[in-house]
Amino acid sequence: MRIAVVLLTVFAVVFLATGCIFKTVTLTMLEPENGGEVQPLPGVHNYLTGTVVSIEATPGDNWDFDRWEVDGGFYSSEEATTLKMDSEKVVKAFFVRKPVTLTMLEPSGQGDVDPDPGMLSFEYGAVVDLSATPTKGWEFDRWQVNGAFYSSAESTTLTMDNDKTVKAFFNEEPVASVTLYMLEPIGQGEIQPLEGDHEYNAGTVVTLKATPSEGWLFDHWLVEGALYSGDQEAYLTMNTDRNVKAVFVRKTYTLTMLQTSGSGSVEPPVGSHVYEEGTEVMLVASPANGWEFDYWQIDGVVVTGNPEHKVTMDANKTARAFFVEEPPVVFTLTMMEPSGQGSVSPPFGITHTLKEPLSP
Incomplete structure (x- = not known):
C-alpha cells in the first residue's frame, strides 16, 4: 500500500512539472531565401519533446547551400544534419549563387586587355571593369561577349x-x-548600301538599312561573320575593311487547334502548329461512331458545315470542330383491323412511333 502511494506521488509530480505525460514542441520551417528546397517542407511541424529531427537542404541549379539558422543564429553549414527538439524551434535554410567564370581570350590584333587573358571567378552579379589599350599603330575596335x-x-x-x-x-x-x-x-529583302563593294573615307559612319520582302522579317546584321545588330537601321564606323551581311527569316503564324466539341478527331491534331505566312492548311474533321460533324469555327466564327475546310495562314488563327450525336432511327407501326374476331395490342387503327423495332 505504501509503495502505491509513493508511485502515485511521483506520477503527480511529473504530471505537474510537464503539463502532460507526452509533451510536444513545434518546429517552424521557414521558406528559404531562394535557390533550393528543404525537408521538412516549409510550415509548422509538431514533435515529441526530445525527438531528433533530420533536416536537409537541396540547392537548385547554379546555387550552393550556405547555412542553417535556428532561432536566428547560425546552426550548421551541412546540407543534411539533425536537430534535437528540446524546445520550440524556428529553422531557415540559406542558399547562395554559385560563382561565375569570366574567360578573357587573347585579343585579335595588337593591344593589351585588363583583366589579363585567362579564366577568372567572380561572385554572381559582380560588375567587372574591362579595359583595352591598343599598341602604337593600332586602334581599339570592339568588345565581343559570348561571340x-x-x-x-x-x-x-x-x-x-x-x-x-x-x-x-x-x-x-x-x-x-x-x-x-x-x-x-x-533570305529575301532589300538592303542599303546595295550588294557589292563600296569605298569610304576612313572613319565614315555608314547607315545600314534592311527592308524585308512580303512574308519575311529582318532578323540581324552580321559584320565579319559575327552578330552586330538586330536593328533594321544600324550604324557602322568604317575604320577598316568590313564584310557585312543582312539576315532575313520567314514570317510565321500559329494555328491553334482547340479540343473538339462532341466526339471526333481532327487533322491537324489538337495543339499549336506553326506555318510560314501564306501556307494553306486543310482542316479535316472525322466524327466518332454514333456522331456526325456539325461545323467548323475559326476564331470564334462559324465558317462552314463541310468537314474539310482550307485555311490560309495570313494571321494567327484558332480552329475548333463541333460534332453532334446522330438522331435516333424512328420506326412507324400501323395496326390494321384484324381478320376474324379477336383483340390486338397495340389497338388497331392507331399509328405508333417506335425508337427501335419490335422483337418478333
Missing part, C-alpha cells in the same frame, strides 16, 4: 550574371580609304 558585339568603348563594364567569354579586337590605324563588302543577304 556577339558588346561595346565599341575601350573602357566598359560587364555584369557577371552567368559564365561569359570576352574578346577584344584591335585594328591597324585606318588608311586613306576602306571598303565595305556588302554581301548577298540570307
